[in-house]
Amino acid sequence: MPSSLGSPTKTSSPDHTDNPVRFVHTISEAGRLLPSASRWNSIEIDFNLIPQSATAYDSLPSRYSKSVDYDLIITDREYFKRFIYISVSIALAILLLILLIHFLPHKHAHNASSQNLTLAVNQALTFFDAQKSGQYPSDSPVKFRGDSGMHDEDSSKKHDLVGGFYDSGNNIKFSFPTAYTVTLLSWSVIEYQQKYADIGELDHVKDIIRWGSDYLLKLFVPPNATTAAATLYSQVGSASNETDTPNDINCWQRPEQMNYPRPVSSCGTTASDLAGEIVAALSAASLVFEEDRVYSKDLVDAAEKLFELAATNEDPKNQGTYTMVGACGGEARAFYNSSGYQDELVWAGTWLFFATGNTSYLDYVREGYNTAEVEETPLDKGIFYWNNKLTANAVLLTRLLYFHDLGYPYEEVLVSSSDMTDSVMCSYLSDQKFNKTRGGLILLKPDYGAPLQFAATAAFLSKLFSDYLDLMRSTGRRCGSVAISQNTLRSFSMSQVSYILGDNPMKMSYIVGFGDHFPNQVYHRSASIPWDGQLFSCAEGNRWLNSVDPNPNVVSGAMVAGPDQFDNFIDERGKPWFTEPTISSNAGLVAALIALHDPPRNSSDSNSINLGIDQTGIFQQIGRLVPTAP
Numbered sequence: 001m002p003s004s005l006g007s008p009t010k011t012s013s014p015d016h017t018d019n020p021v022r023f024v025h026t027i028s029e030a031g032r033l034l035p036s037a038s039r040w041n042s043i044e045i046d047f048n049l050i051p052q053s054a055t056a057y058d059s060l061p062s063r064y065s066k067s068v069d070y071d072l073i074i075t076d077r078e079y080f081k082r083f084i085y086i087s088v089s090i091a092l093a094i095l096l097l098i099l100l101i102h103f104l105p106h107k108h109a110h111n112a113s114s115q116n117l118t119l120a121v122n123q124a125l126t127f128f129d130a131q132k133s134g135q136y137p138s139d140s141p142v143k144f145r146g147d148s149g150m151h152d153e154d155s156s157k158k159h160d161l162v163g164g165f166y167d168s169g170n171n172i173k174f175s176f177p178t179a180y181t182v183t184l185l186s187w188s189v190i191e192y193q194q195k196y197a198d199i200g201e202l203d204h205v206k207d208i209i210r211w212g213s214d215y216l217l218k219l220f221v222p223p224n225a226t227t228a229a230a231t232l233y234s235q236v237g238s239a240s241n242e243t244d245t246p247n248d249i250n251c252w253q254r255p256e257q258m259n260y261p262r263p264v265s266s267c268g269t270t271a272s273d274l275a276g277e278i279v280a281a282l283s284a285a286s287l288v289f290e291e292d293r294v295y296s297k298d299l300v301d302a303a304e305k306l307f308e309l310a311a312t313n314e315d316p317k318n319q320g321t322y323t324m325v326g327a328c329g330g331e332a333r334a335f336y337n338s339s340g341y342q343d344e345l346v347w348a349g350t351w352l353f354f355a356t357g358n359t360s361y362l363d364y365v366r367e368g369y370n371t372a373e374v375e376e377t378p379l380d381k382g383i384f385y386w387n388n389k390l391t392a393n394a395v396l397l398t399r400l401l402y403f404h405d406l407g408y409p410y411e412e413v414l415v416s417s418s419d420m421t422d423s424v425m426c427s428y429l430s431d432q433k434f435n436k437t438r439g440g441l442i443l444l445k446p447d448y449g450a451p452l453q454f455a456a457t458a459a460f461l462s463k464l465f466s467d468y469l470d471l472m473r474s475t476g477r478r479c480g481s482v483a484i485s486q487n488t489l490r491s492f493s494m495s496q497v498s499y500i501l502g503d504n505p506m507k508m509s510y511i512v513g514f515g516d517h518f519p520n521q522v523y524h525r526s527a528s529i530p531w532d533g534q535l536f537s538c539a540e541g542n543r544w545l546n547s548v549d550p551n552p553n554v555v556s557g558a559m560v561a562g563p564d565q566f567d568n569f570i571d572e573r574g575k576p577w578f579t580e581p582t583i584s585s586n587a588g589l590v591a592a593l594i595a596l597h598d599p600p601r602n603s604s605d606s607n608s609i610n611l612g613i614d615q616t617g618i619f620q621q622i623g624r625l626v627p628t629a630p
Contacts, residue, residue, distance in 0.1 A: 183280045
């Protein structure tokens, strides 16, 4: 007997007149739909809603000997009408819900685009104001700092070393990360000067760069009539483990109140990595201060002199890393141990080429690039930070290939750099080389700690490269079978910055002062000791080091080291592997933030692409821009 919605009746013969139905559709035992025996060759259902036809099409013999007939007959018209009304109502309700979800404003708990990137840039730059050493500016936005390190010098030579930046939460001035910091901040200005100007931070960032480049000029003393060799100063302050003598590590004291000896470390130009990074910094800064021709020329002249001394001597005995020599970087090994020097020399040559337009420097890059690749340690591949410049150098040379291709004899190194850049970008996106935490933070050096510094530079490079692709009007790049687009690169970049700004499992901003929840026990001497005019000795300073209270001074904009591999973060002053900021880390943060910032409101981009990036500025010393076909 047929139900109200129909039930199957299996027949073994084409003749089934004892069970007449109005319309029948047959289905084979294999499950394949078969045409009905009616002349309409379609599925038909009798709903008993109209008068019945006198012709019974189902009385014709079926052409299929075995079939399953579904008799779909409506026995109650009112029930069926209700069924139709209810079904239509449900369908309309679902459609309405979908439209509401699609068109109503979304409130995402983790939406980085809603973050105030302007405030983040301002605060991240302000951290460098808090790190200034020397005669402190009266107009500084940081009010808990003052003059410090006013007696920093090489006493044996009476050479002035006042100025520069304290590296982190201690009072040491390390030259290697200082130079890296100046290079990276300068690069961000060269690329995104319009963005800095648009948000009122151009003068601020240039002041920070100049504070650093002024100090770098002091670090290099070329040979003269009385000295046969050049001098490079690698460190001011002591990181010794000695406990009997107060120093910058064992004494918890504000820099304004230091009264213990501050020894200096120096080396010759055999410290090839240190020399190379200083050359890169001076060269990049010269482009930032191009309008100040005298100062820009001073920077370039010093860079060229140092590069000539450090790079042209190819005797391996006269080249090496600064941390190989105890008197030069022995104490720095525990903080900034250098694994090689070829990447810094190639980095220096690249920036000198941009600063001068002299192709001899690019020739040096062409000849030394493969050696730098071989020297790169496996654990550093694809990572840009104070110890490895090759990844960023590949991006710079890719920029040259895209927008000012010089042709022969540079094709090989430029194409190789482009391939490396593609590979690096794919490694950020594919999850095949680098893991991510459950909260989404990329782990570029999982066994090293302080993961935010590496994520920040990856965010900067990926966003920068996506802007290059946009300027090229390229649809994207490929790594084998994997395609990458501008949108995926930007999404990755924003995801890392969003994590730093608070889109993480701890619901904590890792930039001090940004947002409602951020670290308040930052490992930082100036921030943790009150600035009230009272002198605290080293022993008294330990009281503040061991205190569980929040820092009395907020070191605004400081990006702490960050969480562990499991997204866990412990806000304790005594755990610097979680809570200590550094200038090199903050440089990467600033670069990533400005890259992701919205384009300027008023842009005169000749390509009608308002990205806020200066396509030609970096080439100002190397002639007319070569148009690139879309």
